Amino acid sequence: MGINLSHPGCLKITELTGSTATQKVFSCKLVGVGSVPVIITDGNKNSLYTGNLTIPLAAxxxxxxxxxxxxxxxxxxxxxxxxxxxxxxxxxxxxxxxxxxxxxxxxxxxxxxxxxxxxxxxxxxxxxxxxxxxxxxxxxxxxxxxxxxxxxxxxxxxxxxxxxxxxxxxxxxxxxxxxxxxxxxxxxxxxxxxxxxxxxxxxxxxxxxxxxxxxxxxx
Incomplete structure (x- = not known):
């Protein structure tokens, strides 16, 4: 079905090689710091995860x-x-x-x-x-x-x-x-x-x- 990741602290989210059916690996260009919401949905836009990721100022x-x-x-x-x-x-x-x-x-x-x-x-x-x-x-x-x-x-x-x-x-x-x-x-x-x-x-x-x-x- 696919997995979609939404993260307003990132630009150009890209799935990396090495992902598996049970674990996905993504990279992005950071454009936000602090507590940033993360939303993961499946291919039918059903919510799989909603939470916050803290990006340190050092990033x-x-x-x-x-x-x-x-x-x-x-x-x-x-x-x-x-x-x-x-x-x-x-x-x-x-x-x-x-x-x-x-x-x-x-x-x-x-x-x-x-x-x-x-x-x-x-x-x-x-x-x-x-x-x-x-x-x-x-x-x-x-x-x-x-x-x-x-x-x-x-x-x-x-x-x-x-x-x-x-x-x-x-x-x-x-x-x-x-x-x-x-x-x-x-x-x-x-x-x-x-x-x-x-x-x-x-x-x-x-x-x-x-x-x-x-x-x-x-x-």
């Missing part, structure tokens, strides 16, 4: 961003920003961030990327997400947040890393922080210090492209 997902100036390791916080983390990891998993650039760099403010290629074209993105600003995570130096337009629920793929404390972004109508830099803050500082220009109608574009070569979930 928070991490992403390694390889840039042309070095690596930045980012720890995500799905407990505070579940929609935003889910969205970000979907882009990471799909390979969307490969060969993108930091297209907006302002010294002593922030570095923004994840939406443009080196020729400043913009690939199609997923649907915009609900704004999760005011979630208790402050836009302090080294935190990552989603960029958006003047429309609150408009964030797609673009993100920025705060180069300084930007606490004015913390209001419910501000910008949703969803993680922090664990290592590579020196790379952030290298990026924020590069010379910029105006190109294709965009301000604060680095004179020499700062590439995001790859972005992979490493935990």
């Amino acid at each position: 928070q997902p991490q992403v390694t961003m390889n840039t042309s100036l070095g690596n930045i390791v980012i720890e995500l916080n799905p407990a505070k920003a579940p929609i935003t983390v889910d969205n970000f990891l979907n882009y990471v998993e799909s390979g969307f961030y490969v060969n993108k650039i930091f297209h907006r760099v302002i010294k002593n403010f922030m570095i923004q990327g994840g939406g443009f290629t080196a020729d400043l074209s913009q690939p199609a993105t997923q649907a915009p997400i609900k704004l999760e600003a005011g979630n208790g995570l402050s836009n302090l130096r080294g935190t990552i947040a989603m960029a958006r337009t003047s429309v609150f629920d408009s964030a797609t793929s673009q993100f920025f890393i705060n180069a300084v404390d930007n606490k004015s972004f913390d209001a419910v109508d501000g910008y949703a922080a969803f993680g922090k830099v664990l290592s590579g803050l020196d790379v952030v500082d290298k990026i924020q210090a590069v010379p910029t220009t105006t190109r294709s109608g965009l301000n604060d574009v680095p004179v020499n492209n700062i590439l995001i070569n790859t972005m992979l979930q490493t935990k």
Whole structure:
């Protein structure tokens, strides 16, 4: 009949080889921490098990961003920003961030990327997400947040890393922080210090492209 597993703390639940008729083994990408409900049903949607699984804070997902100036390791916080983390990891998993650039760099403010290629074209993105600003995570130096337009629920793929404390972004109508830099803050500082220009109608574009070569979930 088959077995179906529902777990909102996981992305892309996959049954692993080695499962048997009496024991199933699954893997997933974690996007939740704390006590998370687990529901198991059979192929006819009959309930087989309902309970909670506690995922420790130490299991928070991490992403390694390889840039042309070095690596930045980012720890995500799905407990505070579940929609935003889910969205970000979907882009990471799909390979969307490969060969993108930091297209907006302002010294002593922030570095923004994840939406443009080196020729400043913009690939199609997923649907915009609900704004999760005011979630208790402050836009302090080294935190990552989603960029958006003047429309609150408009964030797609673009993100920025705060180069300084930007606490004015913390209001419910501000910008949703969803993680922090664990290592590579020196790379952030290298990026924020590069010379910029105006190109294709965009301000604060680095004179020499700062590439995001790859972005992979490493935990």
